[in-house]
Amino acid sequence: xxxxxxxxxxxxxxxxxxxxxxxxxxxxxxxxxxxxxxxxxxxxxxxxxxxxxxxxxxxxxxxxxxxxxxxxxxxxxxxxxxxxxxxxxxxxxxxxxxxxxxxxxxxxxxxxxxxxxxxxxxxxxxxxxxxxxxx
Numbered sequence: 001x002x003x004x005x006x007x008x009x010x011x012x013x014x015x016x017x018x019x020x021x022x023x024x025x026x027x028x029x030x031x032x033x034x035x036x037x038x039x040x041x042x043x044x045x046x047x048x049x050x051x052x053x054x055x056x057x058x059x060x061x062x063x064x065x066x067x068x069x070x071x072x073x074x075x076x077x078x079x080x081x082x083x084x085x086x087x088x089x090x091x092x093x094x095x096x097x098x099x100x101x102x103x104x105x106x107x108x109x110x111x112x113x114x115x116x117x118x119x120x121x122x123x124x125x126x127x128x129x130x131x132x133x134x135x
Contacts, residue, residue, distance in 0.1 A: 079107030
């Protein structure tokens with residue numbers, strides 16, 4: 001799914017700015033006229049490939065890139081894939097300490113909400129687990 005011009009897939013590791021997501025499914029995401037296979041972090045500093053494939057892999061360590069920017073955020077949207085799961089209370093507390101609200105839902109709903117809040121120029125981040133089938 002990744003195109004050769006995709007800085008995430010070519011090793012640069014990031015797209016240099018936060019942008020809306022045009023599509024999701026087939027194991028990845030489309031944004032900025034590119035395609036990325038795998039999960040994705042959408043941060044004020046840019047878009048990053050994210051090595052998380054299931055809600056069970058959500059940890060403070062896997063969310064560390066988001067936590068490092070928490071003082072720039074109001075909301076973290078977590079796309080849980082096709083599953084619904086509880087977020088570890090330690091993760092919620094770490095973000096609460098920075099006054100960041102966590103909203104965790106299926107990836108489709110999280111992506112749609114992310115796009116709306118981004119268009120409203122809200123201080124948001126997204127942590128989206130890739131899914132095969134879009135809803």
